[in-house]
Amino acid sequence: MLKIKKMIASVALATSLLIFPNKAEAVCKPNPAQLAQTAFTACYACMLPLSIAGVQVLHGHMPDPQGSVGSPLCVCPMPPPIFMRIGIPVSFFEPSRLIDVVKDPYCFAGMGFGMSLNPMGAGTKGDGEDRTRTFFQSHYYIFPLYSILELMTDFICLEHTGFDMAYITEVDPLWQDDMLTAIINPEAMLFGNPITNMACIADSVSSQANVALDPLFWCKGSWGNAYPLTGNTNTKDYVEDSASVAASMIYKLHRQLILWGSWGQAGLCGYYPAPIWRKSAYRLQIMAPIPHPTATGIGQSGLLWSFTKNIPFVGDNFNYLLFKKRECCAF
Template sequence: MIRFFLIGLMSTMISMASLYSVAADNDKAGDLCPDANILSTVIDGMCWSCLLPIRLAGIGGDAPKGAASSKPFCMCADELGVPEWGIPLGFFQPSRIVSFSPTPYCMPSFGVRLADDSTRAGQGRTETAIDDTETSFFHYKYWVYPVMQMIEMFANADCTYDGATTLDLAYFSEADPLYQDDLLAFVMFPETVIFSNPIATSICTADCAQILAGGEVVENYFCAGCSGNLYPMTGNNQYSDDPVRGTSLLTTRLMATLHRRGQAQLTMGNHMIQDSCEPNYAPMLPKTQYRSSMLYPVREASSQPKGGGGSSIPLSTGCCHKLGDSVLKWGNGRLVPGREAFVYLLYSWNDCCLR
């Protein structure tokens, strides 16, 4: 009995010491791990216009390339295989949060830093390559953020595929050795040797031109639009002087990695409104399925970014952007001196059948 009491007492003391260590780390981190106040800005911090277009029964605006065809009715099989008729619905659903920070174990979405400085594991860095070009490195935290279910809006069970109803940390880069090493990433992405070269990069330039013209490109899956080449699939990027563009590229790389692993699925297309009506595995990133909106350091949903001595730069009318869209269209005024953390809200196009 005494032995169990001592074990319990020791566990409590260790837990209290760990909490004290975390609090001390947070105090030392200061602005290196800021608080983006995500939960306190659920309503006013979100880009509501990014839910559009909402297409019901094939009516309601132009859907992104790759979405289900414009049909007034849909048919899905129930658990017994019996067909059920319904009405197709498609819209961009906010469902994920991605945060970036050069500080390991920093969670800027909520201003928490969980770290063990003694191990030095996952330390961020800025390196100089052989050709004297600097590369930067950011760690990410990937959160399940079912905000529509949390506020009970568009929370129909037929359009909720992952079953998520609460906030949850799904993945983080410190636990992923492939994200931190270009050579290890080659194991999962052997095509890197083909696409990580100047020829592929030149093709991505044309890809960017089409996006700037308002088009959507799905064929060049190795490109991240105006953000550059999608490969290698690591946290290293060449935009050390432009972290907004750099983290935008890393967002696209992260989603491509999750699709390759099966942790993200294809939720757009005719397969969502016929037969089993279930998401499919997509080993290559369906870029048109996603939209992104910056939440921190300057919300993209705000009409005027603030900072830099009180000055502001007028932005475009939209408050979210396509993956790979040029930062010249949405990123002006988003970089605040002294703030190295960035948080994005991801919208995913969902086709579903309301039965």
């Protein structure tokens, strides 16, 4: 009789949890050795293809949809008394940034620690009552991997700055509200509708081969519409949703002129303003909580890379290594 009562109590408890689910809360438990893990598990082959004077000298496993500058020589201005210098165009993808996408505000998954503060934006809106929307905060780090590891220090095309925290969304009201963010992207009214979303089907198909269609700048492949540029996303898979938010962060930083262009003929002699992002210039490699062995292009379905990347009991907090297309005039 006692066993039957225990069984009935267990069934009642399980039923109550299903009918009245508790609010889903993330738990910030980052890896204290995360920066070291990033250096060891980064996909160094994802910097390829390496092109010199428009010719691919090292081929990678990921395509470069936009190609590279094909001229054999390039000329850049210099301070007096040299005035001009002649070089050779070089093209590759540089791992130089980190992006956190976290449900726990002030959880710095990329650096391996968290802070217990009460920010403007709550970590998640995809709770037990509403599982159709998820909200993430995001952090953007300057992380020139090759410079930090002192690799190829004499190569002029690599960044030689130090590690730095460049942007956090917890203090940014534009990141918290879909309507308020229209201040920096009013064109969202034109592209956030079913007709323009239909055009994203082509980008979704193409992105499975890591070939993003740059003319469809309002699309994020399988990750949905790029607008609004906030931490809100539709809940399908927390890992894929986090990549989608990381892509929104990239676009937002371009719009705010924090991220600049470094590709094409204009990028040979330095960075330039690029308020409209170019998706094919970026690759993302998930590093936390579980790293993936390779990077993915913007919009590739999580079915191809997100499996087992979000272990239980450590919170839905993610970190990505960002590879950015770099073209420069080397000498």
